[in-house]
Amino acid sequence: MKSKSKTRWLLVALLALFLTGCATTGDEETRVEDREGLTTEELEAIDRERAAEARGLEGQRMLEGAELDEMLEDPDSPISRRIVYFAFDSSDIREEDMDILESHAAFLTDHPDQRIMVQGHTDERGSPAYNLALGERRAATVKRVLVINGASDEQIQVTSYGEEKPAELGGDEEAWSRNRRAELVYR
Amino acid sequence: MRKPSSTLWAAALVLLLLPSLGKAELVIEITGGAEAALPVAIVPFGWEASGDPPEDVAGVITTNLERSGQFTALPREDFIETPSRRDDVRFQNWRALGVDNLVVGNIERDGDDYRVRYELLDVFTGERLIGKSFRVGSDALRTLAHVISDEIYESLLGRPGAFNTRIAYVAMSGNESERQWKLVLADADGYDPQTILTSREPLMSPDWSPDGRELAYVSFENRRSEVFVQDVASGEREKVASYEGINSAPSWSPDGNSLALALTRGGQTDIYVIDVDSKRLRQVTNHYSIDTEPVWMPDGKSVLFTSDRAGGPQIYRIGIDGSDIQRLTYEGNYNASPTVSPDGKRLAMVHRVDGRFAIAVQELEGERFRVMTPGGQDESPSFAPNGALVLYATRSNGRALLGTVSLFGEARRTMSTEGERIREPAWSR
Numbered sequence: 001m002k003s004k005s006k007t008r009w010l011l012v013a014l015l016a017l018f019l020t021g022c023a024t025t026g027d028e029e030t031r032v033e034d035r036e037g038l039t040t041e042e043l044e045a046i047d048r049e050r051a052a053e054a055r056g057l058e059g060q061r062m063l064e065g066a067e068l069d070e071m072l073e074d075p076d077s078p079i080s081r082r083i084v085y086f087a088f089d090s091s092d093i094r095e096e097d098m099d100i101l102e103s104h105a106a107f108l109t110d111h112p113d114q115r116i117m118v119q120g121h122t123d124e125r126g127s128p129a130y131n132l133a134l135g136e137r138r139a140a141t142v143k144r145v146l147v148i149n150g151a152s153d154e155q156i157q158v159t160s161y162g163e164e165k166p167a168e169l170g171g172d173e174e175a176w177s178r179n180r181r182a183e184l185v186y187r
Numbered sequence: 188m189r190k191p192s193s194t195l196w197a198a199a200l201v202l203l204l205l206p207s208l209g210k211a212e213l214v215i216e217i218t219g220g221a222e223a224a225l226p227v228a229i230v231p232f233g234w235e236a237s238g239d240p241p242e243d244v245a246g247v248i249t250t251n252l253e254r255s256g257q258f259t260a261l262p263r264e265d266f267i268e269t270p271s272r273r274d275d276v277r278f279q280n281w282r283a284l285g286v287d288n289l290v291v292g293n294i295e296r297d298g299d300d301y302r303v304r305y306e307l308l309d310v311f312t313g314e315r316l317i318g319k320s321f322r323v324g325s326d327a328l329r330t331l332a333h334v335i336s337d338e339i340y341e342s343l344l345g346r347p348g349a350f351n352t353r354i355a356y357v358a359m360s361g362n363e364s365e366r367q368w369k370l371v372l373a374d375a376d377g378y379d380p381q382t383i384l385t386s387r388e389p390l391m392s393p394d395w396s397p398d399g400r401e402l403a404y405v406s407f408e409n410r411r412s413e414v415f416v417q418d419v420a421s422g423e424r425e426k427v428a429s430y431e432g433i434n435s436a437p438s439w440s441p442d443g444n445s446l447a448l449a450l451t452r453g454g455q456t457d458i459y460v461i462d463v464d465s466k467r468l469r470q471v472t473n474h475y476s477i478d479t480e481p482v483w484m485p486d487g488k489s490v491l492f493t494s495d496r497a498g499g500p501q502i503y504r505i506g507i508d509g510s511d512i513q514r515l516t517y518e519g520n521y522n523a524s525p526t527v528s529p530d531g532k533r534l535a536m537v538h539r540v541d542g543r544f545a546i547a548v549q550e551l552e553g554e555r556f557r558v559m560t561p562g563g564q565d566e567s568p569s570f571a572p573n574g575a576l577v578l579y580a581t582r583s584n585g586r587a588l589l590g591t592v593s594l595f596g597e598a599r600r601t602m603s604t605e606g607e608r609i610r611e612p613a614w615s616r
Contacts, residue, residue: 089499089521125544125564127523127537128391128611129436129480130493130500132405132412133449133456136433137477140454159411160433164389169363171564171585 062113064187072186078103082184084142085177088123091137093145101142104184105149112152117185118142120160121167123176128163135160135182142182224598225343227252228261228286232305233271233293240294241325244303247332248290248339251350251376254600255340255575256593261286273306273315281310288316288343300324303331307339316342329378349573349614350375355393355402356580356589356612358382358604369607370404372419375571375614377589377602383422392480395615396439402613403427403437403446414448416463428461436480440487447471447481447490447507458492460507471509482525491515491525491534502536516549518556524567527551528574529616533594535559535568535577546579546592559592560599569614578612 063071071077082104084097093101108114120135120142139158146156168175229249234240252258261284270276271293281289292305304320317338323331333351340348354377358369370384370393384390388407395402396416403416414428414437428434432451439446445462458471458481472478476496483490489507493500499520505512516522521539528535531551538547538558545562549555564582571578574594581590581601588603589612603609 089495126521126539126566127480127493127500128567129449130477130495130523132391132433132435133451133477133479136451136456161389161407162391164391164407171582 060111062111062115068186079107079184079186082186083181086138086180086182088176088180089126089134091120091134091141093141098145101145102149105146105151108146108151108155109149112155114186115155115157117157117159118146119183119185120158120162121165121179121181121183122163123179124163124166124171125176132160132162132164135162138180138182142184224257224259225288226261226286227258227288227290227343228266228281228284229290230266230269230271230292231263232291232303233269235293236296241301242328242332244292244294244305244328244332244335245290247329247376248336251333251336251348252339254376254591254593254598255348255595256598257340257344257575257595273308273313273318276308276313278308278310278313286310288339290339294328297322301328303328303335305335307342329374333374333376346575347573349571349575352572353395353399353615354569354578354589354612355395355615357390357393357610358607359587359610360607370402370417372402380604383417383419384424392436392611393613394438395613397441397443397616399615403439405435405437414446416446427463427466432456438480438482438490440483441485442487447483449479449481449492458490458505471505471507472512473509480524482527484527485529485531491527493523493525502534515551518547518549522547526568526570526577528570529572530574533570533574535570537566537568546577548577548594559594560590565590567611569612571614572616578614580610580612 071079074080081100084093084100118139120139122131122135136158139160143156143158147153166179167181168178229245231245232240249260253260265284267280268277270291272291276289276291287310289308289310290305291308292303295302300322302320302322306315307317308315321331330351336350337348352375353372354375355370355372358371359366361367368386368388368390369382370390371380371382373380386406386408388410391405393402393404400420401416401418403414405412406415412433412435413426414434415424416427417424427446428448428450430450430452433456434448434450436449437446445460447458447460449456450459455475456477456479457473458478460469460471471490474494474496476494478492478494481490481492489504491502491504494503497514500523501514502516502522502525503512503514515534516536519539522536524537526535534549534551536547538545540558540562543562544564544566545558546560546565546568547556547558559577565579567580569578576591576593578589578591581588583601586603587608587610588601589609590599590601592599
């Protein structure tokens with residue numbers, strides 16, 4: 001399932017590249033096919049697509065603009081889930097969140113010029129200053145997992161907002177559990 | 188805040204609600220009785236002119252003394268007479284009402300100013316302990332009421348009051364898309380709040396310079412934590428620490444020349460000291476754990492700080508040269524946000540007990556440990572300059588507000604403003 005969606009995203013990426021009309025620099029294969037009946041524009045488009053395909057084998061170095069937005073918004077994208085959660089006073093990554101970080105790491109490895117910010121947050125209880133440091137440690141732990149899984153150090157910045165930017169303002173465990181989090185921010 | 192569970196806290200909840208005087212004013216509630224508190228009566232000050240006096244000086248004094256937890260004031264409806272000078276007092280009446288000390292006085296117009304005279308009387312001997320008069324402008328009557336409160340407090344208890352002092356806090360308002368943070372200064376009783384900084388990004392950790400002229404705090408205005416120092420009167424401000432990683436938890440040294448603070452450099456959060464003028468930086472702790480929120484001991488030779496080097500957060504002391512580290516707290520698995528009494532004898536902190544956060548006080552000699560508040564989400568304690576009260580942030584019915592608790596009684600008091608979440612209070616020194 002994971003590799004399937006990866007393939008799918010590669011195709012989407014290629015198509016996007018095609019649509020934005022990147023320069024044609026790659027070697028053109030000689031293919032036997034019927035070019036008759038196509039307009040000049042269509043022929044050029046096919047040529048561009050092939051060039052992009054050739055480059056695409058190495059992967060795009062980074063995504064930006066509408067292409068990145070689409071990737072962030074699509075629920076099937078490997079980077080669609082960008083929040084991991086923590087237990088109280090803990091910066092350990094939960095087993096069930098490991099997949100999320102691994103797919104971000106794979107994405108960052110495939111797009112070596114992509115830059116992200118990891119923001120650490122805590123719930124509103126206890127010491128605000130300690131929470132600021134705890135948020136930093138949560139973000140740093142996320143970064144470490146991403147780097148262990150192939151992302152490079154320079155790709156990832158970490159920061160902490162401690163308890164200052166809760167996702168939810170409620171004063172119960174449901175809200176607190178949603179606020180103890182690290183967010184992976186692509187833009 | 189959940190209902191107090193222990194019988195200690197369930198006992199005698201007297202609620203006194205003063206009217207809210209407009210949007211920015213704090214709403215004040217006094218909770219909890221005062222055991223072994225001195226019974227006093229503050230008689231409304233005489234006023235000869237027409238209309239009401241511009242300030243209820245006796246009312247302000249009454250609230251102040253009750254808030255200290257060391258006095259119980261006789262309710263006005265129990266008064267038999269309302270004398271305004273010693274010669275008019277029938278002492279046997281006040282003795283019968285169980286009052287030890289009586290305050291009488293009067294206010295007169297004097298041109299554009301007011302002349303205020305008061306006497307503090309011993310009901311048993313009939314002796315006059317204080318007799319004074321002042322001349323002030325109408326805008327200073329409230330301040331004068333605080334000055335008189337301090338004089339009465341010191342005369343009867345033998346230690347200075349802290350009524351004529353100021354507090355700082357962070358107020359957050361607005362919904363999720365339009366949040367706003369304000370740095371607010373107010374009188375110690377919460378009145379006359381003045382906003383000295385407004386930001387669309389978080390503000391944290393205000394701390395008063397020893398001379399009360401400057402505030403250090405953390406601002407996220409550049410999308411990351413940085414430490415600033417701001418002159419209270421002029422509003423002039425300077426960025427003091429903006430290192431890579433977090434810049435947090437500034438605390439003024441007793442001589443006012445440097446700040447202890449917590450920086451994250453090379454991935455670990457440690458305590459540093461920065462000279463405010465030269466910006467020269469010295470590292471104090473060096474440990475892979477979180478070391479944060481330093482506070483100076485009054486002698487300026489060591490700092491207390493929170494560290495989770497033993498697992499959960501606990502409070503430690505270290506020499507400012509990095510020597511003699513010592514763990515101070517062992518009660519429970521979460522003790523943080525240390526604040527030291529001005530005499531250096533007591534430590535107040537946030538203490539987690541049964542999943543609730545309460546304010547606790549520990550004697551630094553002898554290590555006696557007391558939980559001071561019912562708990563819930565009580566945090567960010569700050570000692571009054573006379574060490575008799577602790578100011579802290581608390582929650583009630585989903586609101587974020589300030590509380591005070593007396594070290595010498597059970598009296599607790601809260602202050603809140605409509606539509607604002609009030610946090611991280613700091614009492615001036």
